[in-house]
Amino acid sequence: MEPFVTHAGRAVPLRRSNVDTDQIIPAEYLKQVSRTGFGKGLFAAWREDPSFVLNQPQYEGATILVAGTDFGTGSSREHAVWALTDYGFRAVIAPRFGDIFRGNSTKAGLLPVVLPEATVAALQDAVEAEPATEIVVDLDHRLVTAETAGISASFEIDDYTRWRLMEGLDDIGLTLRHVDDITAFEHSRPKFLPVTA
Amino acid sequence: MAGSAHRTLAEKIWDAHVVRSAEGEPDLLYIDLHLLHEVTSPQAFDGLRAASRKVRRPDLTIATEDHNVPTTGITGPGVPLTGPDSPITDPVSRTQVEALRKNCAEFGVRLHPMGDADQGIVHVIGPQLGLTQPGLTIVCGDSHTSTHGALGALAFGIGTSEVEHVLATQTLPQARPKTMAITVDGTLPEGVTAKDLILAIIAKIGTGGGQGYVLEYRGSAIRSLTMAGRLTVCNMSIEAGARAGLVAPDDVTFSYLEGRPHAPSGAAWEAALDYWRTLPTDADAGFDHEVVLDAATLTPYVTWGTNPGQALPLASSVPDPGSFADPAARAAAERALTYMDLKPGTALRDIAVDTVFVGSCTNGRIEDLRAAASVLQGRRVAPSVRMLVVPGSMAVRAQAEREGLDAIFTASGADWRSAGCSMCLGMNPDKLSPGERSASTSNRNFEGRQGKGGRTHLVSPEVAAATAVTGHLAAPADL
Numbered sequence: 099m100e101p102f103v104t105h106a107g108r109a110v111p112l113r114r115s116n117v118d119t120d121q122i123i124p125a126e127y128l129k130q131v132s133r134t135g136f137g138k139g140l141f142a143a144w145r146e147d148p149s150f151v152l153n154q155p156q157y158e159g160a161t162i163l164v165a166g167t168d169f170g171t172g173s174s175r176e177h178a179v180w181a182l183t184d185y186g187f188r189a190v191i192a193p194r195f196g197d198i199f200r201g202n203s204t205k206a207g208l209l210p211v212v213l214p215e216a217t218v219a220a221l222q223d224a225v226e227a228e229p230a231t232e233i234v235v236d237l238d239h240r241l242v243t244a245e246t247a248g249i250s251a252s253f254e255i256d257d258y259t260r261w262r263l264m265e266g267l268d269d270i271g272l273t274l275r276h277v278d279d280i281t282a283f284e285h286s287r288p289k290f291l292p293v294t295a
Numbered sequence: 296m297a298g299s300a301h302r303t304l305a306e307k308i309w310d311a312h313v314v315r316s317a318e319g320e321p322d323l324l325y326i327d328l329h330l331l332h333e334v335t336s337p338q339a340f341d342g343l344r345a346a347s348r349k350v351r352r353p354d355l356t357i358a359t360e361d362h363n364v365p366t367t368g369i370t371g372p373g374v375p376l377t378g379p380d381s382p383i384t385d386p387v388s389r390t391q392v393e394a395l396r397k398n399c400a401e402f403g404v405r406l407h408p409m410g411d412a413d414q415g416i417v418h419v420i421g422p423q424l425g426l427t428q429p430g431l432t433i434v435c436g437d438s439h440t441s442t443h444g445a446l447g448a449l450a451f452g453i454g455t456s457e458v459e460h461v462l463a464t465q466t467l468p469q470a471r472p473k474t475m476a477i478t479v480d481g482t483l484p485e486g487v488t489a490k491d492l493i494l495a496i497i498a499k500i501g502t503g504g505g506q507g508y509v510l511e512y513r514g515s516a517i518r519s520l521t522m523a524g525r526l527t528v529c530n531m532s533i534e535a536g537a538r539a540g541l542v543a544p545d546d547v548t549f550s551y552l553e554g555r556p557h558a559p560s561g562a563a564w565e566a567a568l569d570y571w572r573t574l575p576t577d578a579d580a581g582f583d584h585e586v587v588l589d590a591a592t593l594t595p596y597v598t599w600g601t602n603p604g605q606a607l608p609l610a611s612s613v614p615d616p617g618s619f620a621d622p623a624a625r626a627a628a629e630r631a632l633t634y635m636d637l638k639p640g641t642a643l644r645d646i647a648v649d650t651v652f653v654g655s656c657t658n659g660r661i662e663d664l665r666a667a668a669s670v671l672q673g674r675r676v677a678p679s680v681r682m683l684v685v686p687g688s689m690a691v692r693a694q695a696e697r698e699g700l701d702a703i704f705t706a707s708g709a710d711w712r713s714a715g716c717s718m719c720l721g722m723n724p725d726k727l728s729p730g731e732r733s734a735s736t737s738n739r740n741f742e743g744r745q746g747k748g749g750r751t752h753l754v755s756p757e758v759a760a761a762t763a764v765t766g767h768l769a770a771p772a773d774l
Binding site: 128 | 321323338388391428437438440457470502503557558602720742
């Protein structure tokens, strides 16, 4: 996983709540067996509308998505995260995220940033007024700033997830350091538990 | 509150599965059962191969083909995947199914392929085989894994990176969730089902209300539900934002499990029962949040919008977006009505549908098919409506045929299919066309969920069947 320490970029304002993962990437795009190339399916149905925000030239090359509340609800498809990163996004800012989407993001190097609704709206206003507005997402200091718009807001993320993201660590490698604990646990499991074999 | 004397069901299961706990880190949880399907697993197996890792516990892992599988042309075991007789005509779907078969063979994982007698939707076959048991931790790369909580298992959906993690280690690092009690006392009125109950719960707490929580459904109305009803309720926990939903194990659970292929037997059954009886939430345990509903006030529910929280009693009308005080909810309602092509004030009963779908991991069990058949018996599906009845598994299909339900469906003009996810999501040939409107027993009314441009109203099997007869949203009492 690519480490995430701090990222500066332009943003896309997505003024919609309840953006479920079926919207982020429709099911028909899930049939690939690789992890790459999902960017072309990102918001596929909405992108057919020329006025959709991602189609507006002033937001081309943006790397931060500023979305409404309950972003990434619904299906567990990690393909939604892969679609966002493949398209070029490094962070999503929203007032609240679907639990599974948020977890998947932190496994795939996309930073989900929770900020209060008023701050998210202020960021969206700033970007709509001036699409060139630079937003800095600083994971090290847990801070989002849009200096030209006078916005600076701290966000919460647990220490462990922050450390993993900043180091770009592979979870499996971390867990396998404790393989003896896993083996010991397995010896203690009751005999009546089911097996598939 | 590890080790506390006063614990909820979720806390007891959690505590019993902590492999390792360290300050400032998520708990490392052991996973008792890992379910796989073809859509969310190929990249996980690729990851194992790239790192020269094995599946740690293939004996705790099982796979099925469900999302891509067509529901016609499945002639039986050994149906070919390639060539002119393959039921799968989409080459990309076929590649995904092929990848699962290759991966299961290479890593030694048991697979139920299309045509197999035990093939079906992953969340239907787990309980059916008796693999889903109280007190287990169960994961699957599928958000509807919450279904298995109906038997008192802590079961939740995961992404593909986590699938790879479980394959490699049989564990998952997880932050301890908060607990929420959803207490439903009283008796559900005649004609009101588990589906109506869960739609009413989601409408009450919202699609984000359960985020960060494990829900425990409690109270006399939950205790009175059959196992099928409990599975329906827990299935849609994720639609309220919760990764997991639970019902405490009781005699309904035990009698459901006894005698199933993977349920313990003999002395092991007695040992398991003794353990299962220790699991229910202690009388003095506290929840982080509690929601209370009165079952007696409920009526059949249907959705009008594009998220499962946008639901109302069937007797109501399409709401006016202006009636929502919250600006985000108002904007969402406006968008939803545009997408759904509905006008405020239209009686929900006046909404005509083109397609009726009975099936999915929400309502694809034998009890659901019986409910739909009892409404259709002696009646005809309206000429303007196509109706698909898709059993959740091949075993459900066989049972329905033994009971003659297939004959009732066919005589009424409905299409009787073989098992799969079917029209719940647009990944196989069963789809809505752009602009087409459905009444569906599935779980998501998201834009395009059942096919690009399709419009979905979520309903119970009973309402689905009555709607098929009248051609517009209706309850059996309307017939």
